[in-house]
Amino acid sequence: MNTDSLLYHEEAGYYSGYLGYVKSFTKALYGDFHLVEGLAGSNHSPLDVRPDNRWNFDSQQIVAYSRALLTTFESAVVKDPFGLHSYALARAFTTLEMACADLRKLNDNPLPEESHEITRRIGEVIHFVNDAIEILEKKGSQKDDAALAGRIMEETP
Numbered sequence: 001m002n003t004d005s006l007l008y009h010e011e012a013g014y015y016s017g018y019l020g021y022v023k024s025f026t027k028a029l030y031g032d033f034h035l036v037e038g039l040a041g042s043n044h045s046p047l048d049v050r051p052d053n054r055w056n057f058d059s060q061q062i063v064a065y066s067r068a069l070l071t072t073f074e075s076a077v078v079k080d081p082f083g084l085h086s087y088a089l090a091r092a093f094t095t096l097e098m099a100c101a102d103l104r105k106l107n108d109n110p111l112p113e114e115s116h117e118i119t120r121r122i123g124e125v126i127h128f129v130n131d132a133i134e135i136l137e138k139k140g141s142q143k144d145d146a147a148l149a150g151r152i153m154e155e156t157p
Contacts, residue, residue: 026067026068026071027071029046029068030047030068030069030071030072030075031071031075032075033072033075033076033079033086033088034079036072036075036088037076037086037087037088037089039088040086040087040088040091041087045087045091045092046068047065047068047069047072047089047091047092047095048088048091049065049095051098055098055099057095057099057121058117058121059117059120059121059123059124061099062096062099062121062124062125062128063124065092065095065099066096066124066125066127066128066131069089069092069128070128070131070132070135072088072089072092073089073132073135074135076089077135077136077139078139096128099121099125100118100121100122100125103118103122105118106118106119
């Protein structure tokens with residue numbers, strides 16, 4: 001929630017310089033899936049956000065949160081086989097979902113600045129989904145999923 005934290009200063013390297021390229025804080029705090037998941041059991045994962053704060057995310061906070069979440073997600077995809085349940089990732093995806101819960105307000109013709117903020121938040125979540133899909137594609141999940149589906153079909157009577 002603190003937009004003056006290191007997470008916000010590790011934006012893309014073009015804007016923030018060396019910290020943006022290296023992302024040492026982000027990698028140290030969010031880059032080890034097993035650590036993040038281990039802390040999730042006690043509801044102290046670095047990805048956990050208090051429920052009352054989920055509704056108050058602005059687009060800048062979603063960008064930073066998404067970057068942290070993608071770091072953990074990529075670590076999970078690389079280190080663990082698919083099909084395992086992750087409490088940390090499930091709660092983090094819910095946090096992104098809740099950050100866009102006011103999408104329905106666009107039907108009520110809100111003020112232009114409110115409408116603009118809602119659409120920016122939605123755009124950032126869509127950007128996150130596209131990045132997550134790229135991570136899965138790099139891992140080769142399509143091939144793995146097709147092979148798994150083929151084995152399941154063969155075993156089904």
